[in-house]
Amino acid sequence: xxxxxxxxxxxxxxxxxxxxxxxxxxxxxxxxxxxxxxxxxxxxxxxxxxxxxxxxxxxxxxxxxxxxxxxxxxxxxxxxxxxxxxxxxxxxxxxxxxxxxxxxxxxxxxxxxxxxxxxxxxxxxxxxxxxxxxxxxxxxxxxxxxxxxxxxxxxxxxxxxxxxxxxxxxxxxxxxxxxxxxxxxxxxxxxxxxxxxxxxxxxxxxxxxxxxxxxxxxxxxxxxxxxxxxxxxxxxxxxxxxxxxxxxxxxxxxxxxxxxxxxxxxxxxxxxxxxxxxxxxxxxxxxxxxxxxxxxxxxxxxxxxxxxxxxxxxxxxxxxxxxxxxxxxxxxxxxxxxxxxxxxxxxxxxxxxxxxxxxxxxxxxxxxxxxxxxxxxxxxxxxxxxxxxxxxxxxxxxxxxxxxxxxxxxxxxxxxxxxxxxxxxxxxxxxxxxxxxxxxxxxxxxxxxxxxxxxxxxxxxxxxxx
Amino acid sequence: xxxxxxxxxxxxxxxxxxxxxxxxxxxxxxxxxxxxxxxxxxxxxxxxxxxxxxxxxxxxxxxxxxxxxxxxxxxxxxxxxxxxxxxxxxxxxxxxxxxxxxxxxxxxxxxxxxxxxxxxxxxxxxxxxxxxxxxxxxxxxxxxxxxxxxxxxxxxxxxxxxxxxxxxxxxxxxxxxxxxxxxxxxxxxxxxxxxxxxxxxxxxxxxxxxxxxxxxxxxxxxxxxxxxxxxxxxxxxxxxxxxxxxxxxxxxxxxxxxxxxxxxxxxxxxxxxxxxxxxxxxxxxxxxxxxxxxxxxxxxxxxxxxxxxxxxxxxxxxxxxxxxxxxxxxxxxxxxxxxxxxxxxxxxxxxxxxxxxxxxxxxxxxxxxxxxxxxxxxxxxxxxxxxxxxxxxxxxxxxxxxxxxxxxxxxxxxxxxxxxxxxxxxxxxxxxxxxxxxxxxxxxxxxxxxxxxxxxxxxxxxxxxx
Numbered sequence: 055x056x057x058x059x060x061x062x063x064x065x066x067x068x069x070x071x072x073x074x075x076x077x078x079x080x081x082x083x084x085x086x087x088x089x090x091x092x093x094x095x096x097x098x099x100x101x102x103x104x105x106x107x108x109x110x111x112x113x114x115x116x117x118x119x120x121x122x123x124x125x126x127x128x129x130x131x132x133x134x135x136x137x138x139x140x141x142x143x144x145x146x147x148x149x150x151x152x153x154x155x156x157x158x159x160x161x162x163x164x165x166x167x168x169x170x171x172x173x174x175x176x177x178x179x180x181x182x183x184x185x186x187x188x189x190x191x192x193x194x195x196x197x198x199x200x201x202x203x204x205x206x207x208x209x210x211x212x213x214x215x216x217x218x219x220x221x222x223x224x225x226x227x228x229x230x231x232x233x234x235x236x237x238x239x240x241x242x243x244x245x246x247x248x249x250x251x252x253x254x255x256x257x258x259x260x261x262x263x264x265x266x267x268x269x270x271x272x273x274x275x276x277x278x279x280x281x282x283x284x285x286x287x288x289x290x291x292x293x294x295x296x297x298x299x300x301x302x303x304x305x306x307x308x309x310x311x312x313x314x315x316x317x318x319x320x321x322x323x324x325x326x327x328x329x330x331x332x333x334x335x336x337x338x339x340x341x342x343x344x345x346x347x348x349x350x351x352x353x354x355x356x357x358x359x360x361x362x363x364x365x366x367x368x369x370x371x372x373x374x375x376x377x378x379x380x381x382x383x384x385x386x387x388x389x390x391x392x393x394x395x396x397x398x399x400x401x402x403x404x405x406x407x408x409x410x411x412x413x414x415x416x417x418x419x420x421x422x423x424x425x426x427x428x429x430x431x432x433x434x435x436x437x438x439x440x441x442x443x444x445x446x447x448x449x450x451x452x453x454x455x456x457x458x459x460x461x462x463x464x465x466x467x468x469x470x471x472x473x474x475x476x477x478x479x480x481x482x483x484x485x486x487x488x489x490x491x492x493x494x495x496x497x498x499x500x501x502x503x504x505x506x507x508x509x510x511x512x513x514x515x516x517x518x519x520x
Numbered sequence: 521x522x523x524x525x526x527x528x529x530x531x532x533x534x535x536x537x538x539x540x541x542x543x544x545x546x547x548x549x550x551x552x553x554x555x556x557x558x559x560x561x562x563x564x565x566x567x568x569x570x571x572x573x574x575x576x577x578x579x580x581x582x583x584x585x586x587x588x589x590x591x592x593x594x595x596x597x598x599x600x601x602x603x604x605x606x607x608x609x610x611x612x613x614x615x616x617x618x619x620x621x622x623x624x625x626x627x628x629x630x631x632x633x634x635x636x637x638x639x640x641x642x643x644x645x646x647x648x649x650x651x652x653x654x655x656x657x658x659x660x661x662x663x664x665x666x667x668x669x670x671x672x673x674x675x676x677x678x679x680x681x682x683x684x685x686x687x688x689x690x691x692x693x694x695x696x697x698x699x700x701x702x703x704x705x706x707x708x709x710x711x712x713x714x715x716x717x718x719x720x721x722x723x724x725x726x727x728x729x730x731x732x733x734x735x736x737x738x739x740x741x742x743x744x745x746x747x748x749x750x751x752x753x754x755x756x757x758x759x760x761x762x763x764x765x766x767x768x769x770x771x772x773x774x775x776x777x778x779x780x781x782x783x784x785x786x787x788x789x790x791x792x793x794x795x796x797x798x799x800x801x802x803x804x805x806x807x808x809x810x811x812x813x814x815x816x817x818x819x820x821x822x823x824x825x826x827x828x829x830x831x832x833x834x835x836x837x838x839x840x841x842x843x844x845x846x847x848x849x850x851x852x853x854x855x856x857x858x859x860x861x862x863x864x865x866x867x868x869x870x871x872x873x874x875x876x877x878x879x880x881x882x883x884x885x886x887x888x889x890x891x892x893x894x895x896x897x898x899x900x901x902x903x904x905x906x907x908x909x910x911x912x913x914x915x916x917x918x919x920x921x922x923x924x925x926x927x928x929x930x931x932x933x934x935x936x937x938x939x940x941x942x943x944x945x946x947x948x949x950x951x952x953x954x955x956x957x958x959x960x961x962x963x964x965x966x967x968x969x970x971x972x973x974x975x976x977x978x979x980x981x982x983x984x985x986x
Contacts, residue, residue, distance in 0.1 A: 075981075387954075467936070474941055488943055491832070492830075497933075
């Protein structure tokens with residue numbers, strides 16, 4: 055049995071590890087397009103910031119760890135073509151030449167995603183050598199670091215204020231750069247409600263980041279001679295006002311799209327947002343071909359099929375694909391879009407659906423805001439957590455939770471409590487039945503998530519009484 | 521409609537608050553035996569330590585807050601007798617005289633628990649004036665503070681190393697006292713496995729606490745003239761060796777027993793550990809009489825009826841009793857014994873059953889230890905979490921989790937994720953299906969609890985393969 059995984063990131067490596075766990079006799083090969091298998095892409099901002107002192111530390115596992123787990127790695131090797139009928143994988147090797155096709159019994163495609171190139175004039179003609187960067191891979195990271203090492207890179211423009219954009223704003227600020235963040239949508243971190251996005255924005259601004267929201271970047275160009283920095287970014291606000299920022303580095307981080315060329319040319323069906331269509335067993339429909347990670351559609355427990363690329367999901371999907379490739383029968387249980395981001399001293403987290411997402415999915419949502427202490431306020435060091443609870447009016451079902459609070463306010467694990475509740479289809483009211491822990495330095499007799507749930511229930515009762 | 525709650529602590533106040541929420545027209549009276557309604561008894565160690573600067577800060581709500589919520593408080597008033605047939609409550613007032621009986625429609629008994637007095641020679645003849653204390657109420661707390669204020673109280677013996685004993689060891693150490701902790705059982709914090717208890721003990725010792733486990737206290741006496749401190753504690757080790765410690769303060773914190781006299785004399789049935797028997801609606805069986813909190817049996821989701829007094833449970837039971845007293849139909853969903861304690865810089869937490877508890881309850885438990893980082897180790901400030909997972913061999917059901925780690929390692933909220941999983945009867949394997957949050961500074965792509973669950977599953981697979 056020879057199992058081949060294409061992709062050295064979360065999905066491919068998880069598939070390979072799990073295949074070896076399930077079938078220790080399986081031969082497992084991982085084809086990695088670059089030289090960095092199993093690197094933590096999510097950790098890149100912390101290498102840029104200097105908090106991670108060496109890029110090698112970003113590896114979840116070393117090359118040696120991976121080989122010890124029983125997989126063969128083919129680095130700097132690109133999967134060019136899948137011969138589905140012949141169960142052969144055609145590769146281009148490190149030297150750029152075609153290699154002998156690799157026979158496989160089961161194949162897992164984990165080609166991931168690539169950064170979106172927004173339609174900005176001048177973007178295509180500029181690159182890392184000019185100080186203009188996309189950011190997705192280790193090679194992209196090294197290119198950014200080279201720009202940062204150049205004399206005179208004292209300021210940066212970040213186009214986009216999603217997760218990566220915010221983390222890079224922090225990382226570049228930590229390196230002493232003056233950072234300007236430009237976001238097309240009305241608020242930063244548009245994956246949470248604007249009320250929480252505004253708190254994130256305040257956090258950015260309090261750390262010296264200049265934020266322009268509702269601001270669409272139109273052009274990036276080399277600045278005129280005599281300009282304060284070498285690059286010029288021209289944008290326009292929603293009100294039509296021009297915004298011009300000069301910077302030594304421009305980072306364009308406006309999201310990703312699934313990398314599906316290999317799968318599509320092999321005949322795989324595509325689904326939501328053009329991602330590879332898979333069933334919950336991660337089967338593509340092509341015989342012997344699984345796919346997982348940022349290149350595939352996401353089965354969402356509340357939305358059905360969507361596209362929601364996250365590292366956590368890629369790990370789970372990869373594990374399912376690897377187990378099934380090795381003869382197992384596991385199903386991906388579905389995403390809830392659970393995610394958290396740290397922005398300087400604060401963290402924002404969400405799970406499930408926001409109000410408008412729930413409405414679009416056919417629910418009748420009600421969203422209630424509440425604030426609670428992370429632990430008893432009489433014990434030193436307590437922080438407020440801003441919460442937003444979304445539930446279904448008719449059934450009372452908990453649909454989504456959003457949290458914002460200090461990085462030490464356990465926001466990430468609190469969202470996980472909510473995620474576990476939503477996973478099980480709990481009503482908002484039933485959340486109060488959960489037996490959760492308490493000691494004054496670390497919580498309250500009613501966990502903050504329960505207090506938020508009770509606020510939602512009170513709000514509903516008041517409406518019904520009225 | 522007049523609802524009367526007896527008891528100013530978690531259960532009584534929760535019942536009163538909830539009754540007013542459910543029926544804003546209800547007249548609600550709370551009978552409080554002392555002058556401290558709705559005080560956080562769990563916060564006492566942090567007042568003793570000095571971290572809570574004024575004892576009034578320990579109030580969850582002020583007297584004014586409670587009255588604003590619509591309840592009448594009768595302080596320093598003891599419920600002497602319940603006339604069940606006449607629905608009258610007989611009270612003794614602040615001046616020690618009988619008051620006019622109070623008619624009620626629905627009654628909630630929340631008389632709580634009282635400290636156990638272990639059979640130690642000399643204990644009955646010594647009291648706060650001698651420096652010998654039990655600790656359960658605000659009055660007890662003030663007595664301890666008076667002893668601490670006396671010249672020459674430079675050392676303390678704590679008899680018992682459960683939650684309160686450990687917290688008081690920290691609190692008294694923080695005040696500069698030399699603390700000796702004596703525990704009859706083989707390890708401190710006997711509510712978790714010895715492997716984790718040993719880590720708690722190391723934490724105590726690293727902060728200067730002298731710990732004697734397997735050591736049974738036999739006598740407390742006034743020390744002889746010329747002794748280094750005014751009190752002498754004599755104990756004996758499991759091996760029969762005598763241990764003698766002198767101290768200026770002796771604190772006996774060896775657990776509690778339910779305070780049931782009032783209910784029993786009214787004819788209420790008693791159940792596990794002599795606690796008041798209630799059904800899941802918190803009904804005692806006496807018409808119009810509910811009971812909740814530390815005075816009642818605990819419905820446990822895995823054990824059935826037991827006695828497991830916890831503040832969190834008292835809040836939930838009180839809320840159920842209050843809702844039902846006001847005409848509702850809520851059921852207590854059951855405890856999992858979820859709890860956490862901070863000991864200096866570390867925290868220990870548990871939910872569900874330990875191996876021997878599960879075996880006694882008829883399961884076929886397997887317990888597996890694992891260790892994981894609280895967040896990606898490449899990001900600064902990561903801590904190891906020691907974990908113990910207990911699952912059922914035959915069904916794979918998750919039965920219990922125990923965690924130990926740094927106080928900032930989010931151990932409390934991680935045990936809550938596990939508690940939510942156990943609440944829903946998840947298998948250990950299914951824990952990996954939960955969609956939990958990740959960012960490198962706050963977690964890992966597989967949450968630590970999922971890594972522990974996977975270790976359990978691997979352990980089981982290895983046994984089956986062997």
